[in-house]
Amino acid sequence: METDEELSVVLELPNDDIFYDKKEKLLQIKGFSPNERIYLRHSSEPGWMSAIVKVLVQIARIIHLNELELYFADDVHSSGEFYSPRNELEALNFIVSLIDTLLSSCKHWHTNVLQELQTTILGLISDFGDKNGMKAIVEKDHFCDQEELLLEWGKSNGVRTQLQIAYVKGAGRGAIAEKDLKVGDIALEIPVSIIISEELVLETDMYNVLKEVDGISSETILLLWSMKEKHNSNSKFKIYFDTLPEKFNTGLSFGIDAITALDGTLLLEEIMQARQHLHDQYDELFPALCTAFPDIFPPKLYTWEHFLWACELWYSNGMKIMFSDGTLKTCLIPIAGFLNHSLCPHIMHYGKVDTAANSLKFRLSRPCRSGEECCLSYGNFSSSYFLTFYGFLPQGDNPYDVIPLDIDSTEDKSMSSSTTHMVRGTWLSNNHNMYYYGLPSPLLDHLRRSRSPMLRTKTYLQGDLENELEILEDLRSIFDKMLDGMDETSLDNREMWSWDEKLAHEYKFQQRRIVSSISTSCLTGVDMAKNELCKCLAEDSLG
Ligand SMILES: C[S@@+](CC[C@H](N)C(=O)[O-])C[C@H]1O[C@@H](n2cnc3c(N)ncnc32)[C@H](O)[C@@H]1O
Secondary structure, three states: EEOOOOOOEEEEEEOOOOOOHHHHHHHHHOOOOOEEEOOOOOOOOOOOOHHHHHHHHHHHHEEEEOOOHHHHHHOOOOOOOOHHHHHHHHHHHHHHHHHHHHHHHHOHHHHHHHHHHHHHHHHHEEEHHHHOOOOOOOOOOOOHHHHHHHHHHHHHHHEEOOOOEEOOOOOOEEEEOOOOEEEEEEEEEEEEEHHHOHHHHHOOHHHHHOOOOOOOOOOHHHHHHHHHHHHOOOOOOOOHHHHHOOOOOOHOEEEEHHHOOOOOOOHHHHHHHHHHHHHHHHHHEEEEEEEHOOOOOOOOOOOOOHHHHHHHHHHHHHHEEEOOOOOOOEOOOHHHHHHHEEEOOEOEEEEEEEOOEEEEEEEOOOOOOOOOOEOOOOOOOOOOHHHHHHHOOOOOOOOOOEEEOOOOOOOOOOOOOOOOOEEHHHOOOOOOOOOOOOOOOHHHHHHHHOOOOOOOOOOHHHHHHHHHHHHHHHHHHHHHHHHOOOOOOOOOOOOOOHHHHHHHHHHHHHHHHHHHHHHHHHHHHHHHHHHHHHEEEEEHHOO
8 A cells, every 4th residue: 555655565464364363462462453554664774674574574474373383472572583484484475475466556656665675575585495495415316217208298288397307315206496496486387187186087987886885085086096097008197107106105104113113102103093094994995896896996906005005195195286166176296296395395385276277386485496406385294294194204393293282271261172282392482481481382371270270470479480380390290201101212323224214213313302302491491480489488588
């Protein structure tokens, strides 16, 4: 919005945001309203631009917090807050789009300010990517003949790409930028006609049989179709199926030694349950379908091993896509399936078909230089989820690596009864002061209230400090027990391990690091609270 003299922008927290109240409160704590107008005034003062940028970024970050980030957001007045790479990129891209809108409609005398602002924000995005993105090592001695064939096939079917396929260290194939790509560029465009979705199955004999099976989902139907289509030499997608790995190596196919190595972690139970669920699903369908319809379900293609392969294919390569008619379907997307995951991705939004072009566009949210690997975000998942369903542990600090706590929060009147309490590595928090300790405030507040419902807020009075000591001791004992249950793991002999043992030990190492950071933070908190309590008692005895 602009007048002849004044150029301004309103950063609005949408009324329909499901976390409106919590975000409004955070904005207020930082001194902003949910409809904050920022004047974009050029000034001769040095630093005028960074002052504007600081405010814009602070507000944009809060507007774009997701549920988990909100849970861990400190409710204290401090500037320069950082929540997660996802949030940071989302916030900065939001400002870029606001400036784009202003630039498209503004008076020419304002364009200089806006362009300068645009350049500053794009610079921040680029710096952020340089600092937080992992640089993949391209393995030049691996050939990608089949992948090249798939690319050619794709291009002849309307694919447009600025990416090449190559092997990258530790991640199989990946997509490498052919030239410098900037924010807003489309790295890859896939026409809907080559997306593998349930439409393909509808006209088949297999569908006529499976639609009669009680409770079967369209995802399972497509999975069973892909098991057979993989071996169909006349398939339209033969070149795609030929590029798929023979083995996926996800947590679902962990051997007994790797499973045993997970002892003491929650992941052991999660993997066992996921496998049991798949086994049950398989046993419900087979061998019955092979016996009743051997032509449609040839027994040699529908073994448990083939079924597990297909499950791993769909878990690790399936993408949820919103089509132009509004339906959401899990799909396999040739070529896009080469994009690896990053915690600081280049591409954040790709799940919606562009109706005008009838294609899926992979647009960049941060620049990718020529020769650099271009990565997606697969979603905000924990490392245990990535390990189980994708077979890797993301490099770097994963903000979604949380340990859920089984604490009944129904008595907590200030929050919805569905609040799930959790913790994560306390090194991720900026606030390790008294009453915070790097631990999430909603958890601490809940524990404080359940011990002492009439609690005053965070005072240095004897009762509060004693309460504080007790909750920290209780928490610490939970995490010390957890640590005792996980024997120490050393990564020194990783060269001797099989792929699955390596992943299991790395995972356990990460979990121990998280748990021990929480225990240490509790202990530091206990020391702080004891210190304050001593001071308080000393003052009382003096006074
Ligand atoms: C959609 S595919 C990506 C292409 C895959 N690299 C390939 O060669 O087919 C997903 C799989 O890639 C691998 N992957 C993706 N991101 C990764 C990462 N950041 N680190 C290691 N492996 C990764 C995992 O094996 C995962 O199951």
